[in-house]
Amino acid sequence: MRRKVRRALTGVLRVPGDKSISHRALLLAALASSPSRIENLNTGADVASTASCLRTLGTQIERSGASASVTPRPWGEPSEILDCGNSGTTMRLLMGPLAGLQGLSILTGDETLKRRPMLRVVAPLREMGAVIDGRRFGELAPLAIRGGELTPVSKELPVASAQVKSALLLAGMHARGTTSVSEPGPSRDHTERMTAALGASIRTSGLEVAIHGPWQPEGFEMEVPGDPSSAAYLLVAALITPGSELSIEGLGLNPTRIGAFEVLVSMGAQLHWEQTATVLGEPVGVVTASHSDLVGVEVGGVDLIPRLIDEIPILAIAAAFARGTTTFTGVGELKVKESDRLEALAAGLRCVGIGAHASDETLTVVGGSITPGEVDSLGDHRIALAFAVAGSLAPDRVRIQRWSAVETSFPEFTALLDQARAGR
Ligand code: S3P
Numbered sequence: 001m002r003r004k005v006r007r008a009l010t011g012v013l014r015v016p017g018d019k020s021i022s023h024r025a026l027l028l029a030a031l032a033s034s035p036s037r038i039e040n041l042n043t044g045a046d047v048a049s050t051a052s053c054l055r056t057l058g059t060q061i062e063r064s065g066a067s068a069s070v071t072p073r074p075w076g077e078p079s080e081i082l083d084c085g086n087s088g089t090t091m092r093l094l095m096g097p098l099a100g101l102q103g104l105s106i107l108t109g110d111e112t113l114k115r116r117p118m119l120r121v122v123a124p125l126r127e128m129g130a131v132i133d134g135r136r137f138g139e140l141a142p143l144a145i146r147g148g149e150l151t152p153v154s155k156e157l158p159v160a161s162a163q164v165k166s167a168l169l170l171a172g173m174h175a176r177g178t179t180s181v182s183e184p185g186p187s188r189d190h191t192e193r194m195t196a197a198l199g200a201s202i203r204t205s206g207l208e209v210a211i212h213g214p215w216q217p218e219g220f221e222m223e224v225p226g227d228p229s230s231a232a233y234l235l236v237a238a239l240i241t242p243g244s245e246l247s248i249e250g251l252g253l254n255p256t257r258i259g260a261f262e263v264l265v266s267m268g269a270q271l272h273w274e275q276t277a278t279v280l281g282e283p284v285g286v287v288t289a290s291h292s293d294l295v296g297v298e299v300g301g302v303d304l305i306p307r308l309i310d311e312i313p314i315l316a317i318a319a320a321f322a323r324g325t326t327t328f329t330g331v332g333e334l335k336v337k338e339s340d341r342l343e344a345l346a347a348g349l350r351c352v353g354i355g356a357h358a359s360d361e362t363l364t365v366v367g368g369s370i371t372p373g374e375v376d377s378l379g380d381h382r383i384a385l386a387f388a389v390a391g392s393l394a395p396d397r398v399r400i401q402r403w404s405a406v407e408t409s410f411p412e413f414t415a416l417l418d419q420a421r422a423g424r
Contacts (some may be wrong), residue, residue, distance in 0.1 A: 008291070009420035014250045015231045016040065017066060017224030020162070021088045021190050021252065021282065022047040027170065027221060028194060029070035030059040034219035036070045040250075041087045041224055044381075044409040046087035051108075053082040053094055054261030069270060072219070077103025078362050082399070083144070084109040086379075086408055091161055092121045092223035096167035099130035100174025101147040108142040112119050112379065117336055118143060121167045124155045128171055128179075150175035154212070158335060160185035160306035162256075165209070169195070169202070174213040180210035185302035186378050187309075188256040193281030202422065225252030225284040229382075230410045232260050234420060235289040236314050237389045239269050240321045246420055249276075249286040259307030261287065261313055265293045267322055295365055296324030305330050310337075311362070313386035316345045319365035320354040320390060332361040348375040348387055352398055374399040381408035382395060392417065 017040035019204050027050065029036035041047060041399055043066055051061050051068070052254050056078045061069040075097070084090040084107060091107055095118075098105045108114065114135075122138040128150045134143035139413030152175040157164055160183040172179025184207070192209050196202050198220060201212035231248045238246035273287040298321060299308075305328075308315065312328055334341035341356035345365075350354035353371030357364045361383035370390055379402045388406075390399025406413055 006241060007241070007421045008421040009234070009238040009241055009246045009417075010244060011250055011420055012247045013416055013420060014236070014414055015226040015236065015248055015416065016410065017042045017406070018227040019044060019046060019229070019253045020089065020188055021194070021224050022196055022259065023050045023093060024166070024190050026050050026061070026068070026070065027093060027097070028217050029219065030054045030057070032072050032219045033074070035192060036219040037221045038068045038070065039066065039223040040220065041066050041068050042227060042409065043411060045085055045407050046090060046409060049083065049085035051089045051198055053090060054138050056082055058079050069337050070075070075101050077101070078105055081106045081108055084113060085222045086110050086112055087114055088113060088338070091118070092163035092168060093359065094193060095121050095143070095145060095160040096143045096170030097123060097174065098157065099125040099128060099132075099147045100150050103147065105145045105147065106142060107145070112338055114141050117301045120159070120161065120164050124153060124164070124168055124397060125171055127153050128175060134255045135363070139229065152177040154180045155182070157183040160302070162187035162190070165291060166191040169209065169211050173200070173213050173215050175213045178210050178212050178374035180208055186256050187306040188254065190254065190282065193254070197281035198321040203259050217243060221281050225282050226250045227409070228252050228257045231313050232314045233385045233410070233413060234416060235266070235271065235287065235391050237288040237392045237417065238418055238420070239271070239294065245290045247286055247288040247289065251287055253283045253285045253287070255296050257305050263297065263299050263308060263315055266297050267318060268292055269294060270361050276306040281423045289323070292316055294322035296322045296326040298327050298329070299363035300327075300329035304329065309333060310382060313341060313345055313382045314389060316349065316356070316363060317386045317390045318366050320367060320370065322367040324367055326365045330361055330362040332362055337358075337380070339378035339383060341380065341383065344376070344380060344383045345386075351375050352390060370394065370397060372397040373380060374401065374417060376401045377403065377405050379405045381405045383412065385410060385413055388413065
């Protein structure tokens with residue numbers, strides 16, 4: 001059989017806007033006192049879910065591809081159920097402002113989202129005064145929120161989570177006084193950076209952040225930085241493909257998002273990044289990856305794992321191409337993402353001939369050679385994208401079930417990979 005020879009990845013690319021920042025930009029624009037204009041919004045289904053919920057709440061959003069004009073209107077009690085689709089960020093972040101909205105809101109999502117834990121957001125919002133119910137006493141959606149006057153709280157989160165932290169900060173915008181949140185590790189701090197850049201009285205001290213309410217932003221203009229989580233797939237594809245040298249510019253380089261870049265460097269990757277600008281408090285710059293020989297490493301620690309929580313699937317693929325064993329520890333949160341990512345990764349890697357084992361908090365990957373196999377993405381975009389990179393050197397070998405999951409965050413993946421192969 002004639003084997004297709006895959007071409008090196010070269011040239012300079014841009015990736016679509018950051019998903020986390022896009023959700024926050026739409027939310028803050030919908031809560032603002034005047035219109036906003038957002039460019040380079042993430043074009044995936046999750047951010048579309050946020051836009052659609054905000055429209056149901058009365059916000060006017062005109063979207064043309066990656067551009068959006070947002071005209072805020074005072075949020076009214078929604079007459080329709082708010083459908084968050086597959087998007088945990090939509091559901092958890094929206095709950096913050098809805099807790100401060102007079103009236104009843106009902107939130108639901110797809111089958112996956114309805115299995116994800118919500119009590120971590122529900123419980124502190126109840127303490128602030130919202131009345132919230134849902135299946136299993138509020139652990140699972142559908143959720144019903146009766147919002148109203150909120151009282152500020154000080155919360156210590158047991159698990160680092162930007163979604164929970166952001167929901168409380170967004171609720172804190174509606175409470176009179178100081179709402180503070182501390183967490184055991186540094187989760188992404190986009191909400192803090194954006195609200196501070198828009199003039200909120202918000203202070204970060206170590207792992208604690210406090211916002212003083214009530215506060216309402218004015219409308220703003222922004223270009224969302226490229227998504228480092230999306231970039232990571234292309235960068236790892238370049239690292240494992242001989243002859244590659246690929247740059248991605250206009251990329252978000254927030255330190256709470258690029259823990260994976262640091263791990264790749266510790267694996268021997270020739271990966272360099274440099275900040276060139278700042279957008280609403282977010283560092284933006286260029287990153288370059290060249291083909292490298294990778295070695296297995298130990299990845300763990302509460303200071304690191306939250307900063308690469310979404311990149312463990314692609315790091316597991318980098319580990320499959322590395323010499324030796326890579327162990328990820330303290331990664332139990334992956335069991336409650338869009339799928340049980342620890343099991344999905346271990347099972348998928350074994351399907352393509354790589355030794356892998358998952359336990360409650362750990363994933364071990366033994367570097368080797370990919371053999372032909374079929375992997376179930378479980379409808380999880382990050383599992384599908386990671387295994388597409390595993391198969392990118394020999395695409396006839398790795399078949400991915402439920403590939404359409406990539407629409408969630410990165411519909412442009414295949415086109416950008418082809419563009420990099422063409423060296424443009
Ligand atoms: C996100 C936070 C993370 C991450 C998710 C996006 C956000 O979730 O996994 O993809 O935009 O705040 P957790 O906060 O649950 O860790």
